[in-house]
Amino acid sequence: MKKVIFMIIIILAIAIVATLLVVQNHFNKKAEELKKEEEILNTFDLTTKSGKAVELGYMNFENGEFYLKLPKEFKLMDAKTLKKKYANENPPTFAYTNEETTVNVAVSITNTQMSNEAIGTFLESMKAQLGAQYEVLESRTKEKEGHTIGQIQFISKAPDTDIYNHMMIFSCNDKFRTVSFNCTKELQEEWQEVGAFIINSLIFSQD
Numbered sequence: 001m002k003k004v005i006f007m008i009i010i011i012l013a014i015a016i017v018a019t020l021l022v023v024q025n026h027f028n029k030k031a032e033e034l035k036k037e038e039e040i041l042n043t044f045d046l047t048t049k050s051g052k053a054v055e056l057g058y059m060n061f062e063n064g065e066f067y068l069k070l071p072k073e074f075k076l077m078d079a080k081t082l083k084k085k086y087a088n089e090n091p092p093t094f095a096y097t098n099e100e101t102t103v104n105v106a107v108s109i110t111n112t113q114m115s116n117e118a119i120g121t122f123l124e125s126m127k128a129q130l131g132a133q134y135e136v137l138e139s140r141t142k143e144k145e146g147h148t149i150g151q152i153q154f155i156s157k158a159p160d161t162d163i164y165n166h167m168m169i170f171s172c173n174d175k176f177r178t179v180s181f182n183c184t185k186e187l188q189e190e191w192q193e194v195g196a197f198i199i200n201s202l203i204f205s206q207d
Contacts, residue, residue, distance in 0.1 A: 044069070046197060049190045056201075061094070062109055065172050068179065069201035070096055071104055071194075077101070092180070103183040103191055105198060114176035116148050119169060123150035126169070130154050145204045147171065155185065164188035166195045170201065 012083070046054045077085065077095040085101065086092065092106035097117040114122065120141050127139045130152065139152040150169040153160050162185035169178050181195035 002103070006144075046194050047141075048194055052190075053076075054194055058201075059096075059107060061107060062172070066177070066205065066206045067201075067203050068105070068107070071198075072097070074098055074103075074105065077104070092178075102182070102187055106178075106180045106182070108178040108180075109177050110178075112176040113174055114171045115174055116146075116171045119148040119171055120152050123152065123169060126150075127152060130156075133157075144194075144202065147204060149202070150200065161185060164192065164195075166192075166199055168199050170202075172204070 039184050043155055044056045046056065050053060055072045057072050058067045060071050060152070077097050081097075081101060082091050082095055085104075086106075090108075090110070091141040093109040095104055095106045097104045123141060124137060125129040130136055134157040137155065139150070141148055141150050145168050151167065152169075153164075153166045156163070156165055157163070163182050164185055164187075165180055165182045167178060167180040169176070171177065179199060181191075181198050183191045183195070
């Protein structure tokens, strides 16, 4: 009997230790995530792979519905360039680009209904559709300020070159939103980390 009780105590002790380790790991991950978020909030100067300086500033969309950090050198794409650049697809609501129009950040504000809970399923559908045509590099979801954020990276085709894309999808007030960083394949290594920073700089209004 004593042996049975001893074994039960040992099992309980192991279970408690395992639970504590899981909880500790959870808090460590949360602390690391908060640290990264704080770094993003406080960073306004980056460099590309080759060392080119990129100064950033917050841009607000839909009267402050959400904010993104964008390179200050990027200009809003004019209607003519927008139409030419996105000739074979629905043009985004806004597109910001460098002087050569080889690095872009596109933002689409739509009236399409999309709940926060549907983002994960929509991302899986998007991954399947894109994967049938293009090379999908990575896709994942994460939670941020109560929003499910879907991200997907892929290589698409343009008439004269391949295009690296890092796209983010999310819901605001039950409306579908997309943000996409893209650049020519030749510039992927140079700009990929800056693009990821731009995508991850998303913050939402606290109203």
